[in-house]
Amino acid sequence: MKIIVLLVIGIILYFIARGYKTEKFENIKLDIKERFDGDLLNHEAGLLVALMAKVAKADGQVCELEAEMLKHTFSDISRHFENQNEIREKLKDIYKKEKESFENTIEITEKLYKITKNHYEKRVGIIEYLLNIAFIDKEFSETELMICEDISNALKIKKEDFENLVNKFKTFYANQKANQALSLEKAYEVLESNVNDDNATLKKNYRTLVKKHHPDIVSGSGAGQDIIDQATKKLQEINEAYELIKKERKI
Structure with missing residues (x-):
């Protein structure tokens, strides 16, 4: 069963590879490993994880695939830091805290927008990544749609682009179900x-x-x-x- 889960994760990560990648983080430098000791909610990495928490918990539960994907994401992000073990634990703490409430979703998204305001394609990639989390259990609830739509609006994503992404995922999973x-x-x-x-x-x-x-x-x-x-x-x-x-x- 574990092998099957990991294979599915691999396929999903490949499917979204054209979208959001940690290598595109505004604050992460690929030529060196940075050391970050500040509040990660002022860093693109922490803000992304906070929004992941909102979307993952939007339907009231976190499925096994979501949990595996989150684990891989924490590791993928933290490896870019000199103090990667510390960063990974901080990201996990952010996730645990931020999944408990949706009240600050827009506030967090607006902070992320300020960092990425000059990079529209990156913001589209972010919403694509979040939609992938919402769809990963093969169900897309009204609550998940509402949260993703709120985040998309706060990131100033064009309505047409958001709807195209949603339809792409719906088609992908509909075909998967048919197969x-x-x-x-x-x-x-x-x-x-x-x-x-x-x-x-x-x-x-x-x-x-x-x-x-x-x-x-x-x-x-x-x-x-x-x-x-x-x-x-x-x-x-x-x-x-x-x-x-x-x-x-x-x-």
């Missing part, structure tokens, strides 16, 4: 089952197919190597199908 549905349909077909079968029936069908296609059993019947190889491939397909359905059913 998953097709994969599930194929999984049930592989297990010679249907979506209305109960868990016990599904398990019985799975075991029957495993016994039928297990390479050791096929080999014991005197089959040639080609047949054994086909059985091995079929068994892998059966196992993958069963795992996909179990995950979807949460069993």
Whole structure:
């Protein structure tokens, strides 16, 4: 499960790589590692994390993917600092504090705007990054929309650009959902089952197919190597199908 989560994180980070990157931070110098001992809410890094906290908690909970993404972001930002361990802990503290209230969202966003006011594309990248957090659990609630829209307005993002970003994410996740549905349909077909079968029936069908296609059993019947190889491939397909359905059913 951990590997799957990390793979998903990797895909998501690649997907947004064209948008917001820590290398674009106004205050971060890439040629040297700076030491920062002041209030990180006066620094672009801290302000971004504060807004991430608002968006991540907008729907009332932080999912596993959000938590993993936040962890990677803290590490990615802090590595640019000489006192990176201290910065990472401060960023975590900012996140914990700022997720508790939405009252200062506009105030924080306005501070970030002052730092980035001459870099419109960067601000678009920031809102794209925040939208990615909002969509990462594959649900985009009205509360998340409201928070992101407020931040976008305070960053002076054009309405058209904001709406285009929202639609891009909606399309991306709609396509992902459609592909998953097709994969599930194929999984049930592989297990010679249907979506209305109960868990016990599904398990019985799975075991029957495993016994039928297990390479050791096929080999014991005197089959040639080609047949054994086909059985091995079929068994892998059966196992993958069963795992996909179990995950979807949460069993």
